[in-house]
Amino acid sequence: MSVSEQSSTARVIPPARPRALSKVPFVELAEGRLQGVVSSGSDIGRVYVSSVTAKEFAYTCSTNNNRPCGGLRGGFCKHIASLIGEGVLQYGADRVARYLRFEPQDGEPSAHAIEYGMAATHPPKGDKAAAAQVFSRFLRHLAYLEVPPTTAPVTEMQWFPPTRALS
Template identity: 60%
Template sequence: MTSEGVVNERRSAASVIAQVRPRKLAKVPFVELAEGRLQGVVSSGSDVSRVYVSSITAGDHGLSCRTNNNRPCGGLSGAYPCNHIGALVDAAVAQYGPDRVARYLKVELPDGGENLRAGLHPTTAPDRAAEVFSSFLRHLAYLELPPSVEPLPELHWFPAGKAVS
């Protein structure tokens, strides 16, 4: 086993997987594959104080999109995706790559393999905005912590950079 392998074996964190290509954080500040959903927060194009909490469930491709103050998205119509869902998918593909997102959502990619949206067969999903927004706020709270090299017990599972010797 290499010395790097030994170091990694003793750590409680994994190396960060680099994003596939850069994405605009101002448009989609938060995107994750978690809780059986592709979920995230999408900025409003018309109001700087409003964001949309959007998600797609894995398997049945259930769509959900609501504002941060729990109002329904006017663009989401049953199983027809709104622009926020489209922006979320685009950000996820930029962050994780089309193959990884497709595997997670259980989507068959059409020929060419890049158009993930075309492989979705959406339905209406139960509202998960509160859970997704709570996860986003929890991630934001870590940005307010002072810089430290000491481990945070609640982040022992979180991917980390190179090991500190």
Template identity: 60%
Template structure:
């Protein structure tokens, strides 16, 4: 099935993680809006999370708390531990090649086994955390819904289990 046919369908393919992930450290990771972005738990404070992102080339790096306090570990072109964790989890979720293509990294370096984080030649580019954090909270809200087999109007596009029509 070509991509144009798939774009016209009312269902979407669900892509399972390439390898299992532990959600405690990076509960949310996505490739959207021209960024690899997500939410990363703080290593020192259980009540704090960081919103981290890497833009598609030229790789703007951003990391701040959910209330826009800057991460102290992000130093211009050098990713902090939160961005490093985000990239590592994206690698588990989507696979090395897909993340590398999305970020427009040098695929010859990727094929030689170089870690994705080392291929990101970035610069500090603050990005508001609110959009990513809001998306994360929106996804969490689905966990609060009671179990039901009735359709959810908001998820009408989401594929049902079983055969696709």
């Protein structure tokens, strides 16, 4: 049994570089997509849920109220560009490119090269159904900010089966 199988904690990967969470508070590589939540530049009460799928680079962007992004006019909007940039800051350009199955043309990938390289393939618009799941996960992450600091077990995390008696 590996060490990770014996522990009830998840391995946390530190960001490749520090990020400013005010612009893109949530970004993840999950479910075959680079996906996350991007703050609106004009309305403090609005966020956009954006994603790009691996391999085909299908993209979506809509508000938290499920309204389509006005910047989607046949290509990536500024929210998707911000998502890619912050994804590269969080995970590193190599990891993002590998996850999305993007092959950079000239050497090492960068956020700019990934964004423009994927856009040049004229990707299709993706399925908006995933936006609700992404936004729900973002809200669940936010809820943990409300939990007061403690060394006691967190109720939501007590689903782990006990493996041995604590002494």
